Amino acid sequence: AAAGRPGRPRLFVTRRLPKKTEARMTDLFDAQLRDADEPLSADEIAAGMADADVLVPTVTDEIDAALIARAGPRLKLIANFGVGVNHIDLKAAHGAGIMVTNTPGVLTEDTADMTLALILATMRRTGVGERRLRAGDWAGWAPTSLRGTRVGGKKLGIIGMGRIGGAVAKRAQAFGMDVLYHNRHRMPEAAEQALGATWWDDLDAMLAEVDILSIHCPLTAETEGLMDARRLALLPPHAYLINTARGEIVEEGALAAALAGGRLAGAGLDVFADEPNVPQALLDLENVTLLPHMGSATFEGRRAMGDKVITNIRVWADGHRPPDQVLE
Ligand code: DGY
Numbered sequence: 001a002a003a004g005r006p007g008r009p010r011l012f013v014t015r016r017l018p019k020k021t022e023a024r025m026t027d028l029f030d031a032q033l034r035d036a037d038e039p040l041s042a043d044e045i046a047a048g049m050a051d052a053d054v055l056v057p058t059v060t061d062e063i064d065a066a067l068i069a070r071a072g073p074r075l076k077l078i079a080n081f082g083v084g085v086n087h088i089d090l091k092a093a094h095g096a097g098i099m100v101t102n103t104p105g106v107l108t109e110d111t112a113d114m115t116l117a118l119i120l121a122t123m124r125r126t127g128v129g130e131r132r133l134r135a136g137d138w139a140g141w142a143p144t145s146l147r148g149t150r151v152g153g154k155k156l157g158i159i160g161m162g163r164i165g166g167a168v169a170k171r172a173q174a175f176g177m178d179v180l181y182h183n184r185h186r187m188p189e190a191a192e193q194a195l196g197a198t199w200w201d202d203l204d205a206m207l208a209e210v211d212i213l214s215i216h217c218p219l220t221a222e223t224e225g226l227m228d229a230r231r232l233a234l235l236p237p238h239a240y241l242i243n244t245a246r247g248e249i250v251e252e253g254a255l256a257a258a259l260a261g262g263r264l265a266g267a268g269l270d271v272f273a274d275e276p277n278v279p280q281a282l283l284d285l286e287n288v289t290l291l292p293h294m295g296s297a298t299f300e301g302r303r304a305m306g307d308k309v310i311t312n313i314r315v316w317a318d319g320h321r322p323p324d325q326v327l328e
Contacts, residue, residue, distance in 0.1 A: 005317050006053050006074075007317065008028075008030050008317075009053040009317050010030040010032070010053045010054070010074070011029045011032060011052060011053070011055075012045075012052035013033050013034050013056040014034060014039070014045060014048070014055070014058060015036070015057075015058050015060070015061075016035060016037050017033070017081065017306055021302075021303065021305075021309070021310070024307075024310055028313075029313065032048065039061060042062070042067050045063075045067060046067060046070040049070070049071045049075050050072040052074065053074050053076055054076070054077045054316075055071075055077070055078045056078075056079050056080070056081055056309060057080055057087075059082045059087055060087075061087060062087055063089065064092070065091075068089060068092040068098065069092070069096070071096060076097065076098055077100075077313065078093055078098055078100045079309045079322075080103065080326075081305055081309050082296075082305065083104045084102075084245075085102050085326050086218065086219035086220065090328065101309075101313075101325050102326050103308040103309060104308075106308055107296035107301045108163040108164050108167050109301075110297070110298045110300075111164050111296055112164055112170075112171055113171075114244055114291070114294065114295040115171075115214055115242060115244045115295070116168070116171045116175070118242050118244065118270060118289055119151060119214070119242055121268060121289045122240055122242070122268035122287075122288070122289045123148050123212075125147075125287075127289050128146065128286055149238075151212075152175060154177050154211035155179075155209060155210050155211045156172045156177045156210065156211070156213075157180045157181070157182070157200075157207065157209065157210030157212065157213045158180070158181040158182070158183075158197075158214050159181075159183075159215050159217050160182075160183060160215065160217030161181045161182075161183040162183075164216045164244075165216035166191075168214055169181065169195040169197050173195060173196050178196065179196055179197040180197070180198050180200055180206050180209060181197050181198070181200065182199075182201075182202075182203045182206050186201075204231065207235050210235065210239055211236070211239055211240070212240045213227075213241050213242065214241075214242040214244075215227070215242070215243045215244070215249055216244070216245055217245060217249065218245070219246035219248050219249055223249050225248070225249070226249050226250075227241070227249060229251060229258075232258045232264065237262065237263050238265050240267060240268065241255065241264060241266075241267045241268075242267070242269075243268070243271055244270040244271060244295045245271060246271050247269070247271040247272035247273035247274070252272065252279050252282065253279070253281065256279060256282050256285065257281075259282075259287060260281070260285060266289075267287070267289070268288070268291075269288065269291065270294060271293050276292065312324050
């Protein structure tokens with residue numbers, strides 16, 4: 001091992017992980033695993049980090065500057081189980097000489113699948129139909145009942161054309177949708193052509209054009225509250241909003257008000273600002289599909305996320321740069 005990097009690193013893992021991941025961690029590292037699905041308190045994480053080389057947290061752990069300040073002297077790596085790192089104060093970590101890694105790529109397809117599931121469920125009203133059937137409130141097929149909106153031929157606006165945004169665009173194309181996208185950087189022309197995607201530098205202008213808006217950017221200081229009341233009002237009243245990224249990117253109160261007031265057709269949400277709390281105003285609405293942050297929840301994806309965490313730790317312990325180091 002390189003100077004300062006332990007041969008058999010001591011890990012503190014905050015949550016129960018897939019069995020295969022845990023078995024590999026036990027084989028390879030001095031791993032303190034967690035046999036529970038509830039998040040730990042900040043005090044419990046601080047205690048766990050006290051004599052660890054590596055912290056393995058998930059999206060539910062708020063690794064803020066105050067907590068990082070309590071890390072033990074050995075802690076040199078935060079190997080996140082998940083791709084989003086908005087819950088980790090990167091500046092504080094880097095300032096304390098702690099590297100951060102994540103798990104990009106392996107949950108792209110699953111999250112894109114879930115995005116399409118939300119688009120279809122919301123526009124075709126599968127939740128409404130299933131709730132009626134289960135309530136015994138189905139009298140049989142009727143020409144005018146349970147009509148939704150066709151997805152083919154519609155304009156899908158994507159905010160954030162990274163890995164997941166691109167995978168959503170590919171699927172949308174197969175469903176016959178037109179793809180518009182807003183991203184800091186424009187894709188190469190060949191990539192745009194392959195996806196049939198049109199770049200919109202001006203987000204506000206794109207919002208006025210879309211039938212469906214789907215969010216795929218990370219949560220950062222710039223994207224927090226991006227879809228506020230003003231921008232939500234730019235969407236046409238027949239538009240649907242889909243969010244599989246992070247809840248804080250959309251102002252939930254303004255979204256619920258727009259939906260209740262008929263200023264938006266519907267929404268499909270897999271993420272919320274204060275998980276696991278879902279605002280009552282959203283729960284009260286019929287035209288909303290609500291999922292409990294399950295975009296990456298496949299056996300295959302979660303196992304691959306575990307493998308990525310392990311690779312990052314091994315490469316780091318060998319004194320090399322881990323493949324998924326998060327820099328900014
Ligand atoms: C991710 O990987 O960011 C998912 O949202 C779960 O954390």
